[in-house]
Amino acid sequence: MTGGYGPGPFARTLAWMAVIYLVLPITIVIPVSFTDQRFLSLPRDGLSLRHYENLITSAPWLSAIGQSAMIAVVSTLLAVIAGTLCAIGCWRIGNRTTEWLRALMLLPLIIPSIVYAVGLYRYFGALDLLGTFLGVVLAHGVTGIPYVVITVSAALSSFDPRLEQAARGMGASLSQTLRWVILPRIAPGIASGAIFAFIHSWDELVMVLFIASRSIVTLPRKIWDGINENADPTMAVVAVLLIVLTLSLLLLDGALRKRRDA
Amino acid sequence: MSQAHALSLVGLTKRYGSFTAVNDVSLDVAQGQFLTLLGPSGSGKTTILMAIAGFVAPSAGAILLDGREITPLPPEKRDFGMVFQGYALFPHMTVAENLAFPLRVRGMERAERDTKIRATLDLVQLSQFAERRPSQLSGGQQQRVALARALVFEPNLLLLDEPLSALDKKLRAELQDELKTLHRRIGRTFINVTHDQEEAMSLSDTVAILNHGKLIQIGAPDALYDRPRTRFVAGFLGKSNMISGRIAERIGATARVSVGATTLTQRLATGATGDTVLLSLRPERIALLGDGETAENMVEGHVSAWSYLGAGHSLTVETTDLGSLRLTLPTWRAPFAPAEGLTLRLGWPSDAAAPVEDDGDE
Numbered sequence: 001m002t003g004g005y006g007p008g009p010f011a012r013t014l015a016w017m018a019v020i021y022l023v024l025p026i027t028i029v030i031p032v033s034f035t036d037q038r039f040l041s042l043p044r045d046g047l048s049l050r051h052y053e054n055l056i057t058s059a060p061w062l063s064a065i066g067q068s069a070m071i072a073v074v075s076t077l078l079a080v081i082a083g084t085l086c087a088i089g090c091w092r093i094g095n096r097t098t099e100w101l102r103a104l105m106l107l108p109l110i111i112p113s114i115v116y117a118v119g120l121y122r123y124f125g126a127l128d129l130l131g132t133f134l135g136v137v138l139a140h141g142v143t144g145i146p147y148v149v150i151t152v153s154a155a156l157s158s159f160d161p162r163l164e165q166a167a168r169g170m171g172a173s174l175s176q177t178l179r180w181v182i183l184p185r186i187a188p189g190i191a192s193g194a195i196f197a198f199i200h201s202w203d204e205l206v207m208v209l210f211i212a213s214r215s216i217v218t219l220p221r222k223i224w225d226g227i228n229e230n231a232d233p234t235m236a237v238v239a240v241l242l243i244v245l246t247l248s249l250l251l252l253d254g255a256l257r258k259r260r261d262a
Numbered sequence: 263m264s265q266a267h268a269l270s271l272v273g274l275t276k277r278y279g280s281f282t283a284v285n286d287v288s289l290d291v292a293q294g295q296f297l298t299l300l301g302p303s304g305s306g307k308t309t310i311l312m313a314i315a316g317f318v319a320p321s322a323g324a325i326l327l328d329g330r331e332i333t334p335l336p337p338e339k340r341d342f343g344m345v346f347q348g349y350a351l352f353p354h355m356t357v358a359e360n361l362a363f364p365l366r367v368r369g370m371e372r373a374e375r376d377t378k379i380r381a382t383l384d385l386v387q388l389s390q391f392a393e394r395r396p397s398q399l400s401g402g403q404q405q406r407v408a409l410a411r412a413l414v415f416e417p418n419l420l421l422l423d424e425p426l427s428a429l430d431k432k433l434r435a436e437l438q439d440e441l442k443t444l445h446r447r448i449g450r451t452f453i454n455v456t457h458d459q460e461e462a463m464s465l466s467d468t469v470a471i472l473n474h475g476k477l478i479q480i481g482a483p484d485a486l487y488d489r490p491r492t493r494f495v496a497g498f499l500g501k502s503n504m505i506s507g508r509i510a511e512r513i514g515a516t517a518r519v520s521v522g523a524t525t526l527t528q529r530l531a532t533g534a535t536g537d538t539v540l541l542s543l544r545p546e547r548i549a550l551l552g553d554g555e556t557a558e559n560m561v562e563g564h565v566s567a568w569s570y571l572g573a574g575h576s577l578t579v580e581t582t583d584l585g586s587l588r589l590t591l592p593t594w595r596a597p598f599a600p601a602e603g604l605t606l607r608l609g610w611p612s613d614a615a616a617p618v619e620d621d622g623d624e
Contacts, residue, residue: 162350168337169315169344170364170415180363184354 033236040231064222072201078141079197083148108143117210131213140201148193155189266294274323285475301472343412351396358392364415496542522583547614548589557609
């Protein structure tokens, strides 16, 4: 919309207040991460990079970053493969049952994660998955599926089904059609889904608290423990890194969408 | 490139629940023929094409290629080229990659592929656009790419689903000519679907007219136009005046047909005295009679509407017994400036009108 009337002073003020309300708690960690104090606080005598230094030299923090990254990558892979296949399958069959199935796949998004975590805790115990890497990957992967199903379904809804017919008509098998026609067309949707699934795993805490016991310490888990034990400003540094990573992934997603729409 | 194939449909039927989209259609397409399936929307023409292509499984009947049944084969096993409505070009591939697709699927070597692609692009005069993407081409160019992609793998048959419907009128006429030339040059069997009767008549060797899922009439365009079998065919292929009368008397191959108080002389092969007949009289077969001129059939009427069409005039003349008759006159033969209410004498020979079956469809 261009050329319309601008908003009035009241609407403008309200909008900016909302923005500040949303952004301020996130940005407050940035000055905190540069504090020269030994505890979580704003800088007093000057800015310092000591907590950044502490982060990159601290084995427990680096191990948490490594574990989080590993879990996020593997669970994203799981979510992308399962979610993409589910979305393509539902799209190809396209009847009432698949509509229900697609709605069912969104459940992990709708149900509070603490409910989900309690359920996982119960039956992961029986499967001996508590406190294992595999357990966390499965939990994050499965709860990441909805993001992929949503973005891939959206990409497929703008896919011209005649392209598939054309490919089949020219002699392409189903797998050739999938590899050369369908997947390249929906790749931006898959990438978006992967980014969201990654972010989901990267900052998920509730399920990890329930099922990971002491052996798996992801980054959010480490921050959580840090808050409870000692208010180490390194947490602010980690928070800044999380924000930077998440923001750059979102920007990447935006860029991919722009390219797809072009 | 001249391995043309013949195709036959035997009792082809497609039902969707209680709705019959295609009802017992049988027809033969000879080698190298250009057949057009013509009908209004919902006539089943596209369903037939999709069944030939293998995208729709018939409920009954068979599809034969050179006498060999192909009904159970999936589309990828039929080796038919197809130009889709809206072209269905792959937007993420260049023109050359689009053409390479069917060849890659067949596992052809790159060098051989490139030769074929170049030759086919030359055929449709698009060589300089090989590296463009479909979105960078005009509608007419996209249409030619779709055609090239359907031909590059030397398919058994070429199927065309309303190939020209997305183009404007002028471009359509141009591409019609191109398509016709292409068909003659490569000598393959083409099967086309359209709802545009002019396109059907100008392109095809044979036109099959469909309505409500049934094959109404099949034949050469001029045969269909001059001798429509039913009222529907007469009305769908161009304009026609419908005259309903009763046979009053037979004299050899002609009959005296009375319509109200008027008696017409009409060439008529069948029908006995007392039978009702429906005649289809094309507007251009009606002549304007000057003073003293006579014809086998003559009626008088007054002009109720007229329009100037550039190349000719279209007149509607109200008559007492035959209702309103529409006629077209070439401008150079219209000896007057038409005006409403003008009284005219019209005439036509006994073989101008064609008897048609009344199938209740306009």
